[in-house]
Amino acid sequence: MPGSIRISSLLLRLKSNLFTIGFFIPAFLYLFSFFVIILIFLLKFSFSGNLPLLSLFSSAEFKQALWRSLCFMGVGTPLQLVVGLLLALLIQRSFRGVGAVRSLFMIPIAIPALVTAIIIDLLFSYPFGPVNDLLLGRHGFFPQLVSVPVNWSGSEFLSLGLAILGKTWRDMPISMLILLAGLHSIEREQYEAAKTMGAGAWQEFKYLTLPLLTPAILTILILRSIENWKEFVFPFVLAPSYPLLGVLIERLYHVEQNPALAASVALGLVILIALTTLLFTAITKVVRRYLVRV
Amino acid sequence: MAEVRLKDLTKKFKDVAAVDNVSLNVRDGEFLTLVGPSGCGKSTTLRAVAGLENPTSGNIFIDGERVNDLPPQKRHISMVFQSYALFPHMTVESNLAFGLKIKKKGPEEKAKRVKWAVELLGLSGFEKRLPKELSGGQRQRVALGRALVLEPKVLLLDEPLSNLDAKLRLRMRTELKRLHKKIKTTIIYVTHDQAEAMTLSDRMAVMKDGRILQVGTPGQIYEKPADVFCAGFIGSPPMNFLPGEKVPQVKDKNVVVGIRPEDLSISLSRIDAGIWGRSSVTETLGSDSYLHVDTSEGLVSVRLKSDQGILEDKPLWLVSHKEKLHLFDKSTGRRIT
Amino acid sequence: MRTLKFVLIGVVLFFIVFPLFMMTKYSISDRESIVTGGEYPEPFFPFQPTMEMFGLLWSRGDFLKAGLTSLWVGLLAVAFSLLLGAPTAYALARFRIPGIAILLFFLLSVRLFPDISAVIPVAELLLSRPFSLLPPVILVGLAHTLLALPYTVYIAKGVFESIPRDLEEQAFVLGAPKSSTFLKILTPLALPGLGAAAIYTFFLSWNEFIFAYFLTFQGTETTLPVYLLRILSWSPQKNFISAISVLICVPVIIFTFLVQRHMREGLTAGAVK
Ligand SMILES: Nc1ncnc2c1ncn2[C@@H]1O[C@H](COP(=O)(O)OP(=O)(O)O)[C@@H](O)[C@H]1O
Ligand SMILES: [Mg+2]
Numbered sequence: 001m002p003g004s005i006r007i008s009s010l011l012l013r014l015k016s017n018l019f020t021i022g023f024f025i026p027a028f029l030y031l032f033s034f035f036v037i038i039l040i041f042l043l044k045f046s047f048s049g050n051l052p053l054l055s056l057f058s059s060a061e062f063k064q065a066l067w068r069s070l071c072f073m074g075v076g077t078p079l080q081l082v083v084g085l086l087l088a089l090l091i092q093r094s095f096r097g098v099g100a101v102r103s104l105f106m107i108p109i110a111i112p113a114l115v116t117a118i119i120i121d122l123l124f125s126y127p128f129g130p131v132n133d134l135l136l137g138r139h140g141f142f143p144q145l146v147s148v149p150v151n152w153s154g155s156e157f158l159s160l161g162l163a164i165l166g167k168t169w170r171d172m173p174i175s176m177l178i179l180l181a182g183l184h185s186i187e188r189e190q191y192e193a194a195k196t197m198g199a200g201a202w203q204e205f206k207y208l209t210l211p212l213l214t215p216a217i218l219t220i221l222i223l224r225s226i227e228n229w230k231e232f233v234f235p236f237v238l239a240p241s242y243p244l245l246g247v248l249i250e251r252l253y254h255v256e257q258n259p260a261l262a263a264s265v266a267l268g269l270v271i272l273i274a275l276t277t278l279l280f281t282a283i284t285k286v287v288r289r290y291l292v293r294v
Numbered sequence: 295m296a297e298v299r300l301k302d303l304t305k306k307f308k309d310v311a312a313v314d315n316v317s318l319n320v321r322d323g324e325f326l327t328l329v330g331p332s333g334c335g336k337s338t339t340l341r342a343v344a345g346l347e348n349p350t351s352g353n354i355f356i357d358g359e360r361v362n363d364l365p366p367q368k369r370h371i372s373m374v375f376q377s378y379a380l381f382p383h384m385t386v387e388s389n390l391a392f393g394l395k396i397k398k399k400g401p402e403e404k405a406k407r408v409k410w411a412v413e414l415l416g417l418s419g420f421e422k423r424l425p426k427e428l429s430g431g432q433r434q435r436v437a438l439g440r441a442l443v444l445e446p447k448v449l450l451l452d453e454p455l456s457n458l459d460a461k462l463r464l465r466m467r468t469e470l471k472r473l474h475k476k477i478k479t480t481i482i483y484v485t486h487d488q489a490e491a492m493t494l495s496d497r498m499a500v501m502k503d504g505r506i507l508q509v510g511t512p513g514q515i516y517e518k519p520a521d522v523f524c525a526g527f528i529g530s531p532p533m534n535f536l537p538g539e540k541v542p543q544v545k546d547k548n549v550v551v552g553i554r555p556e557d558l559s560i561s562l563s564r565i566d567a568g569i570w571g572r573s574s575v576t577e578t579l580g581s582d583s584y585l586h587v588d589t590s591e592g593l594v595s596v597r598l599k600s601d602q603g604i605l606e607d608k609p610l611w612l613v614s615h616k617e618k619l620h621l622f623d624k625s626t627g628r629r630i631t
Numbered sequence: 632m633r634t635l636k637f638v639l640i641g642v643v644l645f646f647i648v649f650p651l652f653m654m655t656k657y658s659i660s661d662r663e664s665i666v667t668g669g670e671y672p673e674p675f676f677p678f679q680p681t682m683e684m685f686g687l688l689w690s691r692g693d694f695l696k697a698g699l700t701s702l703w704v705g706l707l708a709v710a711f712s713l714l715l716g717a718p719t720a721y722a723l724a725r726f727r728i729p730g731i732a733i734l735l736f737f738l739l740s741v742r743l744f745p746d747i748s749a750v751i752p753v754a755e756l757l758l759s760r761p762f763s764l765l766p767p768v769i770l771v772g773l774a775h776t777l778l779a780l781p782y783t784v785y786i787a788k789g790v791f792e793s794i795p796r797d798l799e800e801q802a803f804v805l806g807a808p809k810s811s812t813f814l815k816i817l818t819p820l821a822l823p824g825l826g827a828a829a830i831y832t833f834f835l836s837w838n839e840f841i842f843a844y845f846l847t848f849q850g851t852e853t854t855l856p857v858y859l860l861r862i863l864s865w866s867p868q869k870n871f872i873s874a875i876s877v878l879i880c881v882p883v884i885i886f887t888f889l890v891q892r893h894m895r896e897g898l899t900a901g902a903v904k
Contacts, residue, residue, distance in 0.1 A: 023718035024726075027780055028734065030715055034753070034777050035741045041752030090640050101640060103888055107647055110887035112838035114856045115876045119650045122657060122869055128669055130653065138672035169646070189379035192346050197393035197444065198367030201632060207392070211383045230745030233840055237863075246747040254848060259755060266748035273745060 042270070045263030056264050061248065065265075068160060068244040072235070073228040073276075076164045080224050081217065083168055084175025092183045109173040113166075117237035120166045124152045159239035166234040171227065175220050182216030183209070218284040222277060229273050245269050296357040296370070296447035296480050297322045298343060303352035305338050312338040314504035315352070320448075320482060321497075325474050327483045329491035330501035330527070336484040339501075340450050343482065344373045356448060367396075372441030373450040376457065378433050380425040386412075386436050387421040393444045411439035414473070431462045442477070451483045455490065467493055488528050492516070500524045522627040525552045525620055531584060533620070534558075534594045542567045543616050549630065552620035555584055556597040561611045568611030569594075575606070587612060654880070657873035658684060665869045684874035693851075694875065697858035700768055704843070704854055705836040707772030709829045712783040715776070717825060720787030721813065725796070742781050746841045753777070754845040767852045774842040779832040786831065790824030791817070834883055855879050 056062055091102050108116070124131050127149040137144025152158045186208065194204050232246035243251055245265060253262035298320040305313040313335045320326045328336040341347040343354055345366035354361050361369050372393075380389050390411050394404045412418055415435040425433055434454060441449060455463045455470075471494055474481055485491055491498045492512040499509045500523070508520035512528075519525035525533050538549030561568060571589035576598070578584075583598040587610065596612060621630040657665065660677040667673055688694045723735070741749075756762065757770045794817060802812045840856040847853040853861070859875050 024722035027715040027719035027784060028737070031741045031777070031780055032737055035737065037756060038741070038744055038749050038752045041755060042748065045751075045755075086639070087643060090636060090643065101644070104644055104647060106887060107651070107884060110834070110883045111651075111880050112840065112856050112883070114840045114859060115654075115879055116650070118859065118863065118872060118876060119654045122873065123650065123653060125869075128667055128673070130673055133672035169650075187377060187379060189375045189377050190381060193373065193375060193379040193440075194381075194392070194396075195346070196344055196366040196371065196373045197440075198396045203396055208381065226745075230747055232747045237860075246745070249747050249751065253751060253754075253845075259751060263751050266745075266751050269745055269748050273743075 042263050042267045045260045046267045056261065057268070062265065062268075065243050065245045065248040068156075068235075068242060069229060069246075069272075072160060072164060072167075072231060072244055073225055076167055076228040076231075077221060077224045079164065080168050080171060080175050080228075081220050083172050084179050084220065085213075085217075087172060087176040088179035088183055092180065105176060106173045108170045111170065113170055113233040114237065116170045117163075117166050117234050120162055120169075121153075121237060124162055126151045126153065153238065153241070156239075156242045159242060160235065160244075163231070163234040163238045166238060167228065167231055170234075171224075175224065178220055178223075179213065179216050182213045186212050214287065218280070218287065222280045222284070225276050225280060226273050229276065230269060245272075298448055298480065298482065299355040299358075300339070300343070301353045301355070303339065303342060303354065304350045305335075305342055305347055306350045311350075311504050313342065313349075316501075316504070316506050318499055318506060318509065320480060323478045323480055325471075325481045325483065325494060325496045327485060327491040327495040327498040328501055329485055329488055329498050332486050334501045335504040336486075336501055337452055340373070340452055340482060340484050343369075343448070344371055344450055345369050346373075370447040371450055372444050372446035372448075374437045374441050374452065374454045376453040378425075378437040378454075378457075380433060380436055380440075382425055385422050385424055386417060386428070389425070389436055390439050390443055393440065397444070407443045411443045414442070414476075415439045430458050431466060434458060434466060438473075442479075446479065449479050449481045451481065453485055454483075456485070456487070463490075470494060489530060492528065500527060502527075518629065519552075519620065520629050522550060522552070522622045525622070529554060531555055531579075531595050536569070536589075536591050536594070538621075538624070540591055541569065541619070543614075543619065544621065548624050550622045550624050550627075552622060553594075553614050553618065554620075555595045557614045557618040558594070558596040558612050559599075559614070560585070560587075560596060560602070560605075561613060562605075562608065563611070565611045565613050568613040570609065570611055573605045573608050573610055651880075654873050654876050657869045658877045660870045660873075662868075662870075684870050685878075687871070688874055688878065694858065697853055697855050698878075700852055701837055701854040701856075703768050704771045704775060705833040707769065708775035708779055708836040709832045711772060711776040712779045712832050713787075713825060713829060716780050716783035716828070717787050717821070718813075720784045721791050721817070723784070724788050724791035725799075741777060746778075750841050750845045753842065757846060767847050767850050770846050771843050771854065772836075774846060775832075775836040775839055778839065778842070779835050782835070783828045783832060786828040787821070787825055790821050790828075793824070794820050830886060834886065837879075837883060 087105055091098055091105065123129060126132065132149040133139060134142045135145045135150060136147075150158065152162055190208060191204055194208055199207065230246060231244070232250065235242075235244050236247050236250065240247070245268070249262050249265045249269070252258050252265060298318075300316055300318040303313055303316045303318075304311055316335075316339060318326075328339060330336055338347060342349050343356075345361070345364060349362060356369055356371070366373075381392065384392065387408060390408045391404050394407060399407075408421075412421060415438060417432065417435060417439065420428065420432060425436065428436065434457075437454070455466050458466060467490060483491075483494060495512055497509060497511050498515060500507045500515065502523050508515055508524045510518075515524060515528055519528060519533075522535070526535070533552045533554050536551045536553070538544045538546040538551055541551045544551055564570075569589055571587040571594065574586045574588045574593065576583055576585050577595075583602075584595045585598050585605070587594045587596060589612075594612060622628065623630055656675070656677060659680045659682060661679040661681050661683075663679070664674055664677040753774055757773065762770065798816060798820075799812050802816055803809070807815075837854075838856070839854075840860075843854040844857050844860065847857055855875075856879065859872070859879065862872060862875065
């Protein structure tokens with residue numbers, strides 16, 4: 001009876017490790033129950049509201065928010081990648097004081113997003129604020145670029161632009177760190193070999209750094225696009241008149257007191273993120289296969 | 295084809311001289327080896343020739359032209375690295391063609407040179423593979439081919455065989471030697487393995503602590519080592535060293551006497567000119583056997599003649615012809631005769 | 632090339648430091664320096680620097696109360712996530728559970744929901760009976776535990792993996808029961824590493840806005856970021872809002888420099904394979 005022997009040996013292993021298993025359970029249960037609760041609540045709300053889910057998706061408010069979120073994601077993701085890459089390249093090779101520079105580059109992530117958003121709001125305040133002062137040419141050292149102060153928060157384009165700027169500013173250390181790890185995994189001798197064969201700085205970047213960095217870049221594209229889809233704080237503070245999906249959820253929940261509708265949008269957001277992740281993962285596979293054969 | 299000349303080359307990292315006032319002439323078409331224990335500055339010397347390190351002082355000439363201020367690609371050199379430094383995302387073919395692509399050679403010439411290297415190095419059939427799909431020896435050959443397609447005047451090799459297993463290393467040694475015969479490029483080769491240096495080189499330079507101690511053909515260095523270090527470093531098993539006063543033929547306490555194991559013979563009866571000892575263990579290295587003899591000055595190894603039986607724990611006397619003794623000054627370590 | 636690099640580093644540093652400089656400048660500005668009415672540009676350094684706003688905040692009970700709330704929420708989150716997370720991490724590090732990858736995935740999966748989506752069910756749950764009877768500090772602490780727990784487990788797992796197994800086996804052979812081995816031998820060794828996880832959790836909680844905002848939307852007891860937002864809705868003076876911002880930022884910036892290495896681990900957790 002091999003089956004029963006296997007079961008009894010499994011039981012024995014379980015018993016001798018009961019202590020360890022007991023250790024494992026509390027946190028697992030905590031997280032798992034929240035996971036289930038969140039999922040069930042979202043589903044229950046979305047399908048029990050007096051408005052069916054589908055009609056929400058055809059409402060103008062939702063469509064607009066979806067479009068803004070898409071723009072936020074589509075512009076923010078590549079921007080954050082490029083900024084992160086620039087920062088990583090700047091401190092890739094060690095030099096005197098590189099540690100201090102890296103620490104300074106880490107500051108933005110330490111500051112609460114809300115505070116960052118508020119500082120940006122102060123800097124771009126209308127009609128009187130430091131940036132408007134500059135653009136109006138009130139400081140001698142800067143040429144006048146506009147004749148009337150810019151009302152940043154009054155324009156959909158500008159206010160969402162500021163929100164993207166704030167998000168990029170705050171999160172640049174994350175992309176930087178991931179890319180830096182990628183850069184450091186490229187051997188120095190590979191660069192030296194390329195150099196003895198006549199490659200200049202740009203050719204080294206094009207033929208070595210960029211292709212070898214592709215895995216890190218794809219990781220960042222996935223992580224950043226998720227992060228940008230679900231962004232709330234920056235647009236909430238900087239572009240309250242032009243809600244994107246995250247802000248719409250808050251408004252439906254607090255202002256319109258409609259948790260069912262809020263949950264529907266929240267579920268929609270989850271689905272969007274899942275789809276984007278799948279898409280990017282598929283792209284990753286294709287790109288890798290292609291790169292390998294170049 | 296070119297000659298390389300180093301003149302008073304010094305390279306310091308912080309205050310430590312990794313290369314210390316090195317002068318060296320590498321002749322046109324020669325296979326010259328820099329050999330020495332690890333950390334003695336071989337790689338740094340080679341990298342200075344390649345242009346990857348800026349010398350602190352001194353000059354480097356390639357074909358009479360001072361190249362100190364030229365970037366690596368203008369020196370007409372190619373380098374093979376210890377780790378091979380193959381580009382992991384490129385196929386064998388792309389790796390081989392990389393330098394030609396950078397130098398903007400036309401597609402026909404590129405294809406021709408790559409084909410030449412593939413055939414020369416026996417890589418046919420592997421052109422489309424990635425480095426990770428190759429064996430160690432194949433990677434090594436791709437690295438070599440990548441350097442050769444550029445038709446360098448000087449080929450620089452930094453411990454190219456040290457990542458291979460013992461058997462493959464021996465085979466690649468022969469292949470390298472044959473390759474050099476065929477292409478006749480000047481080669482500067484770095485290794486810490488004295489046997490490798492002995493078999494490969496036209497001439498070798500023994501380095502220690504950033505300095506060159508002796509330059510010469512393997513035979514010259516083996517037969518007339520310039521100092522105690524060279525004498526002990528070249529040859530396996532290493533030379534025996536005895537204080538002068540203990541060797542009856544010398545009887546001089548200001549001298550260190552070096553005797554190679556094959557220059558000693560054993561006598562079971564007392565000889566006045568002999569050194570007394572007691573046989574300890576026998577070690578067989580393939581065709582040769584070595585007997586370790588316990589003397590008052592420690593273990594001395596002796597190569598056994600093929601007809602000699604194993605003698606263990608027997609008193610015996612060791613003698614050598616006087617002209618086979620290497621005498622070194624005890625205080626400076628330099629060769630006396 | 633080199634000069635270009637250092638110029639670029641300078642530019643980046645400027646863009647990082649400038650907003651912080653402006654925040655600090657505003658916080659010590661006198662009225663004259665911020666209310667210009669368009670007659671002259673705002674000066675880059677206040678005409679008459681003053682600590683007036685900080686004095687005002689110190690004397691306001693609601694600011695101090697929010698500060699204390701933030702502190703308590705942070706400490707609660709640290710305590711909860713260590714108590715729950717450290718044993719789990721230990722089990723993951725020591726016991727070869729079949730399908731461990733799947734369990735780890737479940738542990739991390741809670742973070743796959745966007746905060747703004749997850750907060751709706753969590754708020755609905757915690758703001759209804761019986762949970763709503765608990766003080767808000769505990770509710771927010773529980774929510775922050777949810778956010779921090781996956782990271783705590785991840786960091787602590789690494790800590791326990793770095794402690795040699797022999798130690799425990801030795802104690803076991805000598806006859807010590809497992810529970811006292813864990814408490815008396817492992818915990819002291821793991822403490823520095825767990826400290827890093829604790830600091831990470833504390834600052835996650837200190838900076839967290841969304842959950843705190845939803846869970847304390849109605850009450851008077853809030854954490855500092857939510858307090859900051861409430862003040863913002865009164866359209867306050869720039870110097871007042873900046874002074875609060877400075878006080879929120881100072882501890883985080885100091886600690887970032889102290890625990891940078893661990894921060895990096897937390898931030899790139901799971902991203903670098
Ligand atoms: N980039 C460097 N910075 C500081 N010291 C170095 C550097 N490269 C080599 N060295 C030092 O110089 C000495 C010689 O190194 P190397 O030329 O690599 O020796 P070898 O190749 O003979 O083993 C060593 O002591 C090494 O530590
Ligand atoms: Mg070396």
